[in-house]
Amino acid sequence: MKVLRILATILSGPMLLVGIIWVLQGLNILPGSFMTGQIIWAVYGAPLAVAGAGLVWWLNRGAQTR
Template sequence: MIVLRYLATILCGPLLLVGIIWVLQGLNILPGSFMTGQIIWAIYGAPMALAGAGLLWWVNRRPTGLK
C-alpha cells in the first residue's frame, strides 16, 4: 500500500505543477511561450492544478481511527 502512495504522489506532483504553469502563462504572468496571454490556458490549467492538489491531498492523508 505504501508503494501505491508513493507512485500516486509522483504522478500527482507533475499534474499540479503543469496546471500551475498553464494558469500563470494564461494570465500573462509567466512569459516565454505560445500560451502566454491566452486565457484559455488558464481555464485548462485551473482544473488540472485543482485535481493535482486534491489527489495529492487525498492520497497522502492519514486514515482516521486506525492505529
C-alpha cells in the same frame, strides 16, 4: 491499492506543477511561450492544478490514518 497510491504519487506533483504553470501563462504572468496571454490555458490549467492538489491531499490524508 498500493499500486494506485504509487501511481497517484507519481502523477500528483507534475499535475499540480503543470496546472500552475498553465494558469500563470494563460494570465500573462509567466511569459515565454505560445500560451502566454491565451486565457484558455488558464481555463485548462485550473482544473488540472485542483486535481493535482486533490491527489496530494488524498495521499497525505491516507498516510495520517495509518
